[in-house]
Amino acid sequence: MRIFKEVSPNPLAGGEMPEEAEDWLERMEQCFQEFRCTDEDRMEILAFILEGRVRKWCRSTFAPFIAARGVATWGEFRTAYQRLYFPSALRQAKTSELLSLRQVSFDNAPGNDKLICHNIQKDIVRACALETTNVILKDLVKEQLAVVLRFVDSKGCVVERLLGFKHVASTTAQALKCALLDLLSAHGLSVSRISGQGYDGASNIQGEINGLKTLILKENECVYYVHCFAHQLQLALVAVTKNHINIASLFHVLCNIVNVVGGPCKCHDASRDKKAAKIIQALENEEITKGRGLNQESTLVRPSDTCLGSQYNTMLSLIQMFGSAIDVLDEIVEDGSHSDQRAEALRLVKDM
Structure with missing residues (x-):
């Protein structure tokens, strides 16, 4: 905790401008990623570094979550934090300001500075294509974890949706667990709300001692493990x-x-x-x-x-x-x- 306080941004006390609040949130997330903090660690750190009105706001806002589940997630904090410093009226005002500034800048620009020449436009497109290709090539050498959620919607139907991809430095069970928890917390989800987990039959997944399913079961004993039926069917066929x-x-x-x-x-x-x-x-x-x-x-x-x-x-x-x-x-x-x-x-x- 002492080392984290030395490298983390100055704590919020209330009254900050939206730009300062946004910068604080980004720097905090960089520190969390650098120290590989879990969702629980992040909330414990917040309890120590928040001050003044922000500390009181945090307690009152997350009291219902703690009373219901005994814990609040970093994703829930980030969502509520953005609503506090960036209400919908402020976002709409900033959007209108940007659109008006863009229109005025384009109308008052010199004739040779509007980038309407086809050759210039093609050069810009080529540059964008090159940068996009470089990003894709960098991702080709990365191991990525894909997370799909299965849940019951408001109509009582079982649906599956792709939540997203998460880069992992290795495919060990511990690395997969950290990546999974980070992705869930980023969307305001918690392991306590999971009722089942399903993977293929790889040893780093279904290991009885240090497999991913075992590590998740240690976090929540109610998470029932199912070997992916499609994978079982393929192996059987x-x-x-x-x-x-x-x-x-x-x-x-x-x-x-x-x-x-x-x-x-x-x-x-x-x-x-x-x-x-x-x-x-x-x-x-x-x-x-x-x-x-x-x-x-x-x-x-x-x-x-x-x-x-x-x-x-x-x-x-x-x-x-x-x-x-x-x-x-x-x-x-x-x-x-x-x-x-x-x-x-x-x-x-x-x-x-």
Whole structure:
């Protein structure tokens, strides 16, 4: 607590301007993330650092939550805090001020400073596209946790909604737990309100000692764990079908075709180019129709025993690219880099 007070912003006492209050909230959340504070830790820290009128407001505002559930969440505090310093009338006034300022600035701008030239607009669009691409590429190397809520709505219907994604530094059970609690608290939710949890069957999830389900059960003993039914069904279907020798042989051949044709970059590019050439020729001969969403670029889909429907998608992609896959395998038979590769390609051509 002493170290946190040294690095945290000055406590609120009441009477601050909205801009100061917003800056305080952002700096507090940065400190919480830096110290990896849980939702309970954040509320305990608030009880020590708030002063004056803000301290009294906090006590009176969250007394009903504490009386009902014994605890208040950081998400609930942030929502009430924003309503206190940023009421709807203030937000509407700021929005109107911004719109009027934007209109006046544009009307009074010099003719060469309105950014209406097409070349300038295209440069701005390219710059935005580049920045967006860089952000996407950075996210590609991140592990992300997806959280989906299942609840009963006001009409009594069971619905599922995606709550959001949360970046995790690792996939250990403790890291997943912290990420999950942070995402819930950011939306004013608490573990005490959860009645069930469902995941796949990975060891870091369903471990009886340090698995994620066990860590959540330590927070709330009423959170019933269910192994994802879709994941169970997929594993059961794969196990049953692989007991049939002909079906097992079929998927074994499919995996080898994907590995040979869609694996190496050179073969992948060759199959894509051949598929594109066939589509162009078919369009010229009016054998297929053209239109929005039709004749899109496609690749062979890699099958996975744990991904629902992946084997079916693999078969569909091979049907669409059957001719291109045969052509690529024929080229490997003729010009393969070594004899094992040529022999494997020849065997797959015969199997197909």
